[in-house]
Amino acid sequence: MKPFRLSRRAVLRGIGGGVASLALPPLDAMLNNHGTAYADGAPLPKIFGVFMWPDGRKPALWDPPDTGTNWTMTPELMPLAAVRGDINVLTGFNCKTTGFVHHAGTVGMLSGAPYVVVGSGTTTTHSQATVDVIARNAIGGKTPLPSLEVGVDNKSYPNEGTTGYALSHNGPMNINPAIFSPSALFDKVFPGAGGGAANPAAARAAAIAAAGKKSMLDAVLADAADLRPRLGTADKARLDQHLDGLRQLETRLAMPAAPAAAGCPGSSARPTDPDPTSHTLTSQAISDVLALALACDVTRVFSYKYALWHTTTFTELTADGAKEDYHTYTHIEPGAQPLVQKHILLHMQQIAYLIAKLKAVTVGAGTLLDQCAILFTTEVQEGLNHLTDNMPMIVAGRAGGALRTGQHVHAMGDNTSNVHLTLLQAVGVPVTSFGAGPGLSTTTVPALLA
Amino acid sequence: MPAGGAGTTAGAAGAGGSSALAPAGMRRLTPTEYWSSVSDLLGLDASTPAPVTEDVAAISGFKNVAASTLTLSAQGVQEYSDAALSLAGLVFGDATKRAALVGCTPAAASDPCVRAFLQAFGRRAWRRPLAAAEVDRYAGIVTSLAPMADVWTGLQYAVAGLLQSPWFLYRVEVGEPDPTRVHPLRFSAYEMAERLSYFFWDTTPDDALLDAAASGETLAPAGLDAQIARLLASPRARAGVARFFREYLSTDDLATMTKDATLFPRATPTLAAAMRDEIEATTADLVFTRHADLRDVLDNRQTFVNAELATLYGLSGVTGTMLVPATLPDSGPRAGLLGTAAFLALDARTDRTSPTLRGKFVREQLLCEPVSPPPANFAATFDAPGAAPAGKTLRQRLVQHMSDAACSSCHALMDPLGFAFEHFDALGAYRATEGGLTIDDTGTVDGQAFTGPRELAAALRANPAVTSCLARQMYRYATGHLETDGEAPVLADVGARAQAAGNAYVDYLRAIADSDGFRYAGGLR
Numbered sequence: 001m002k003p004f005r006l007s008r009r010a011v012l013r014g015i016g017g018g019v020a021s022l023a024l025p026p027l028d029a030m031l032n033n034h035g036t037a038y039a040d041g042a043p044l045p046k047i048f049g050v051f052m053w054p055d056g057r058k059p060a061l062w063d064p065p066d067t068g069t070n071w072t073m074t075p076e077l078m079p080l081a082a083v084r085g086d087i088n089v090l091t092g093f094n095c096k097t098t099g100f101v102h103h104a105g106t107v108g109m110l111s112g113a114p115y116v117v118v119g120s121g122t123t124t125t126h127s128q129a130t131v132d133v134i135a136r137n138a139i140g141g142k143t144p145l146p147s148l149e150v151g152v153d154n155k156s157y158p159n160e161g162t163t164g165y166a167l168s169h170n171g172p173m174n175i176n177p178a179i180f181s182p183s184a185l186f187d188k189v190f191p192g193a194g195g196g197a198a199n200p201a202a203a204r205a206a207a208i209a210a211a212g213k214k215s216m217l218d219a220v221l222a223d224a225a226d227l228r229p230r231l232g233t234a235d236k237a238r239l240d241q242h243l244d245g246l247r248q249l250e251t252r253l254a255m256p257a258a259p260a261a262a263g264c265p266g267s268s269a270r271p272t273d274p275d276p277t278s279h280t281l282t283s284q285a286i287s288d289v290l291a292l293a294l295a296c297d298v299t300r301v302f303s304y305k306y307a308l309w310h311t312t313t314f315t316e317l318t319a320d321g322a323k324e325d326y327h328t329y330t331h332i333e334p335g336a337q338p339l340v341q342k343h344i345l346l347h348m349q350q351i352a353y354l355i356a357k358l359k360a361v362t363v364g365a366g367t368l369l370d371q372c373a374i375l376f377t378t379e380v381q382e383g384l385n386h387l388t389d390n391m392p393m394i395v396a397g398r399a400g401g402a403l404r405t406g407q408h409v410h411a412m413g414d415n416t417s418n419v420h421l422t423l424l425q426a427v428g429v430p431v432t433s434f435g436a437g438p439g440l441s442t443t444t445v446p447a448l449l450a
Numbered sequence: 451m452p453a454g455g456a457g458t459t460a461g462a463a464g465a466g467g468s469s470a471l472a473p474a475g476m477r478r479l480t481p482t483e484y485w486s487s488v489s490d491l492l493g494l495d496a497s498t499p500a501p502v503t504e505d506v507a508a509i510s511g512f513k514n515v516a517a518s519t520l521t522l523s524a525q526g527v528q529e530y531s532d533a534a535l536s537l538a539g540l541v542f543g544d545a546t547k548r549a550a551l552v553g554c555t556p557a558a559a560s561d562p563c564v565r566a567f568l569q570a571f572g573r574r575a576w577r578r579p580l581a582a583a584e585v586d587r588y589a590g591i592v593t594s595l596a597p598m599a600d601v602w603t604g605l606q607y608a609v610a611g612l613l614q615s616p617w618f619l620y621r622v623e624v625g626e627p628d629p630t631r632v633h634p635l636r637f638s639a640y641e642m643a644e645r646l647s648y649f650f651w652d653t654t655p656d657d658a659l660l661d662a663a664a665s666g667e668t669l670a671p672a673g674l675d676a677q678i679a680r681l682l683a684s685p686r687a688r689a690g691v692a693r694f695f696r697e698y699l700s701t702d703d704l705a706t707m708t709k710d711a712t713l714f715p716r717a718t719p720t721l722a723a724a725m726r727d728e729i730e731a732t733t734a735d736l737v738f739t740r741h742a743d744l745r746d747v748l749d750n751r752q753t754f755v756n757a758e759l760a761t762l763y764g765l766s767g768v769t770g771t772m773l774v775p776a777t778l779p780d781s782g783p784r785a786g787l788l789g790t791a792a793f794l795a796l797d798a799r800t801d802r803t804s805p806t807l808r809g810k811f812v813r814e815q816l817l818c819e820p821v822s823p824p825p826a827n828f829a830a831t832f833d834a835p836g837a838a839p840a841g842k843t844l845r846q847r848l849v850q851h852m853s854d855a856a857c858s859s860c861h862a863l864m865d866p867l868g869f870a871f872e873h874f875d876a877l878g879a880y881r882a883t884e885g886g887l888t889i890d891d892t893g894t895v896d897g898q899a900f901t902g903p904r905e906l907a908a909a910l911r912a913n914p915a916v917t918s919c920l921a922r923q924m925y926r927y928a929t930g931h932l933e934t935d936g937e938a939p940v941l942a943d944v945g946a947r948a949q950a951a952g953n954a955y956v957d958y959l960r961a962i963a964d965s966d967g968f969r970y971a972g973g974l975r
Contacts, residue, residue, distance in 0.1 A: 212610075
């Protein structure tokens with residue numbers, strides 16, 4: 001029997017009332033016979049993500065001694081054993097951005113550019129958009145949410161500026177803060193999922209609310225238009241971004257209800273927030289909702305602030321002696337630093353969880369992970385030494401066939417920005433360079449390309 | 451364009467050219483400014499939970515400094531929209547609350563009550579009168595919704611709009627041409643009203659202040675002084691001073707401070723809250739009750755403790771959870787800000803003291819001398835509890851800071867100050883010895899020798915750099931920006947005027963609000 005095919009556009013016409021920007025999960029009925037593209041020939045959407053873990057790794061325990069696809073598993077990479085075929089382990093790349101410890105690596109690994117000092121001491125901000133924002137601006141426009149910013153550890157350390165506060169930056173003093181609550185994230189991805197206008201009274205209330213919000217937003221947009229000519233150049237840019245936010249609200253209001261979680265592959269119910277002091281439980285719950293959002297094509301770009309260098313206590317390691325900020329132990333624990341090693345293993349477990357979660361979602365003939373290019377990285381080589389050469393990175397996913405996986409790639413001091421440029425191009429972002437200043441790259445990493 | 455509002459057009463920006471003063475611009479309300487403002491505007495009681503609104507990362511301790519340049523994200527715009535909708539729904543869903551807010555009962559969308567309310571509420575919310583076209587705009591929401599719902603519902607969405615408008619979420623302080631032409635811009639009468647209100651009261655202006663702006667009083671020296679006096683005389687001025695010290699001393703961090711429960715069984719959330727409240731009560735007492743000299747914060751012995759904090763301090767005879775006045779003994783080791791548990795516990799580790807952190811506080815927060823961050827490529831394992839031979843004090847183990855040249859250039863600025871506090875453990879309790887070892891709490895501050903924190907405080911009190919640093923911190927909080935090099939004469943003038951007036955904390959508040967840096971700007975950001 002001939003397989004029934006449903007064109008993606010027909011689906012959009014059917015439910016969207018002409019709103020062609022609404023994305024839908026790529027249901028099998030809409031795909032071609034090979035499950036590698038939509039039936040109308042449009043390629044499956046590609047996904048870009050960036051994830052940061054804090055305070056580096058231990059090179060002797062993390063880095064494979066050999067390169068290629070048959071690399072020897074190491075103690076600190078063990079949690080990733082089940083997905084080793086879907087990832088590349090990267091070592092030997094140097095972050096070229098220099099300056100204050102932790103700040104240089106954080107900014108350099110996210111934007112490839114220098115930071116800007118905005119206050120006394122180490123109060124800094126980014127100078128350029130971070131890699132996720134560059135991806136969002138190019139491939140984020142087709143989905144209900146241009147990007148998602150999620151997080152696990154929301155420790156913010158005084159006087160570290162926005163660099164020590166948020167991962168995703170549009171530019172200087174211009175951040176996209178993360179959502180740290182799994183339930184709040186679910187509500188953002190699937191607004192109104194809990195409700196439902198089943199009875200006439202509720203439907204009427206919903207209609208009034210929609211009309212009220214519409215006229216309210218119209219007024220606020222007109223206010224902003226009045227305000228704009230009175231501002232200087234820098235404030236105009238700030239207001240313009242505020243306007244973008246208002247227009248996003250307007251767009252979502254005009255859309256039919258966003259896809260329900262239940263309609264997506266690997267669907268799950270609205271989570272309740274676990275104990276926020278457990279990084280493991282929070283990270284898993286956040287990863288669950290994130291995977292669902294990606295499976296539903298609610299967004300194609302994400303940033304994941306698992307933790308920046310200052311952290312809250314990893315309470316799951318209390319029995320092992322963890323009593324404060326993980327960063328402290330990278331400096332004060334003597335010898336082989338067994339407690340630091342346990343933290344690194346924990347970080348790798350959370351990374352492996354997200355990767356496995358994406359791999360478990362079937363999309364056409366492959367998996368959701370196959371459509372991804374996700375960069376997992378950190379801001380120093382090793383917490384103890386604060387160096388920013390020989391930076392560790394993990395790249396997960398094949399970017400819809402653009403990337404090769406399964407390897408340990410060791411570079412001889414190449415620019416870390418080469419990796420960002422490679423991944424951006426792999427997901428279809430039309431850029432020929434990444435970064436600025438010493439971190440500027442116009443070169444890709446050939447070993448990563450399929 | 452709005453009539454009485456910001457008052458100028460962008461053309462004024464070009465008029466300035468160069469000026470020594472900092473530029474003016476659009477400042478986001480901080481989350482706390484937002485919450486105190488909407489609470490006042492809607493008459494919310496203290497039990498109403500604050501909605502989630504995008505936070506700001508502090509710059510040099512102050513969130514309002516960061517909010518002067520920080521952009522709001524798309525997520526933040528949504529959060530403020532959701533918050534406005536839910537708060538308006540809370541008020542208009544309650545017949546008593548909405549009657550109290552609106553003050554009249556609108557029979558129809560065309561009822562004069564509607565426009566009268568929008569004008570009055572709009573002026574309070576936007577801190578300036580609304581132009582006729584703006585009133586039309588918001589009355590239009592009522593007109594469009596009334597047929598399908600009712601007038602109250604229309605007003606509900608109008609209020610939700612007013613409370614998420616950029617004119618509410620940002621303090622639009624873009625100035626107007628300075629008629630005396632001394633500076634490119636002066637802040638308009640309404641802009642002055644909001645600058646005064648958020649500085650002194652940490653919230654939106656009241657009607658009296660807006661009326662003073664309407665008559666131009668906030669621009670004239672005599673009228674400005676009268677308003678400053680009125681604001682300072684109000685009990686609400688405590689909120690502004692409390693906010694300053696909370697951010698300057700990071701006392702909000704006490705809520706999430708963790709201490710090793712085995713070593714410090716007394717470290718409870720209630721004790722941490724008492725430490726925070728002690729700072730608030732003591733500074734309010736110094737500023738408002740005793741009109742104390744600015745420097746008294748360094749050696750003040752009049753404090754406020756509850757039973758838990760009194761036990762930590764070794765004071766007897768205090769019972770209960772409420773803070774009560776107490777006097778620290780003149781013969782004791784503890785006095786002033788540097789004797790508070792808030793400082794001693796915050797600038798320590800979970801299980802041990804940190805002379806480096808404590809010295810860094812003195813250097814950066816009291817002397818306004820930033821310390822460089824540690825260099826790359828060092829392995830800092832020296833103050834690990836198990837890393838050093840037993841039988842040595844932390845000070846003796848920290849000797850590497852001073853002997854290794856890579857470390858000593860910066861640690862020499864911090865550690866010798868921090869050693870003064872070694873008689874106070876990581877929770878701020880006095881200890882005679884460090885686990886049986888003799889404590890050496892001698893040191894030097896910029897060449898002057900001292901023993902213990904009270905002698906250090908005396909040396910700091912005598913140092914003019916400390917006085918000017920405290921004034922500078924207040925100026926940052928008041929103006930919402932870090933002082934520029936060109937503002938050095940303004941700061942010198944503030945200091946001279948405050949000292950001539952008696953050097954009390956309130957003298958500085960007055961001198962800052964009167965200063966050119968508070969009233970004028972160098973151009974548009």
